[in-house]
Amino acid sequence: MMNSIVYFTEWNKGELLSFLVEITADIFGIKDDKGEGYLVDKVLDKTGMKGTGKWTVQQAADLSVAAPTIASSLDARFLSGLKDERVEAAKVFKTGGFGDILTDQVVDKKQLIDDVRKALYASKICSYAQGMNLIRAKSIEKGWDLKLGELARIWKGGCIIRAVFLDRIKKAYDRNPDLANLLVDPEFAKEIIERQSAWRRVVSLAINSGISTPGMSSSLAYFDTYRRGRLPANLVQAQRDYFGAHTYERVDMEGSFHTEWFKIARQLKN
Template sequence: MNLIRAKSIEKGWDLKLGELARIWKGGCIIRAVFLDRIKKAYDRNPELSNLLVDPEFAKEIVDRQSAWRRVVCLAINSGISTPGMSASLAYFDTYRRGRLPANLVQAQRDYFGAHTYERTDIPGSFHTEWFKIAKQLKI
């Protein structure tokens, strides 16, 4: 829904996401009660930026996240691929953070190609001689 919302804004389509949920329920195999809940969320707030910030959806996701994490961990530990559940959990974790771990990606890029990185405590671009530090620490 968030992707559809973003494209609707970009293209000026003015899509009504609650109405889309209603149409989908009546016209395809996705005749789930879940679509009714999506429609109600957009009826409550037509400008809803994401279902994760709807009070009812947010409460349910937060209440169930421990079980969700256990299922994903059990699947991973059992060698069972759960790309949808795993990616959704990663999306949830990313969406609820004020700061993301992009600094790790920056550090990796700097390590392998001297691409520099930014820090959160001081402005500017930095490069670290990672091999020299590792040699000094005898890693």
């Protein structure tokens, strides 16, 4: 536990400096006054919620804005609420060998700690990118003409997400008020590129160790999807046209098209 305090305290002196990292370091240092050990280890792992996350994800869906990091954090809360079910599931899967899944992992602890710091920062960029895109979409829908850089400046003045990171966001929108996504700002893009190897190592290690890291994993998937010029969504469109005649567009000509996939497939099989 003492190591955790040191790590978060150190991280709070660099690019991760923020209210949440600061209070995390504080929490790790509080000992249980009703027993032995640290208080955080005695807190029930069942998260409450006020509805803000649910409302945010609903808005993202309504506006067709991808917000997987935010959605994964909400799902994690829902799953945490299934405490009794999780306890029983742990018994089932422990007998299936999952209890020993960590034993074959060789880890350089010093590198891992630094990798986690980098992965956290990269994931944070993705999370804020999704949030800013959601706010921008709502601003366009309502005609609010919100200045995203100014919002970042205001938040830095005092709220739960206040962080030195918000200075970077303000500068990004100062450089380009019409920035499509924080990920493509030259400075943020450079930082993502510098950290992506560490990010991938952390997520891969977590997956191979059977440890759930929904925020980092969904952020990495968001980044990998957003950075691709072509996605397998073409197959999804073909499937939609096959079963529902929803039509599709082509990459080589204008217009909407429909194909009798079933009829052609049967002819080919015969």
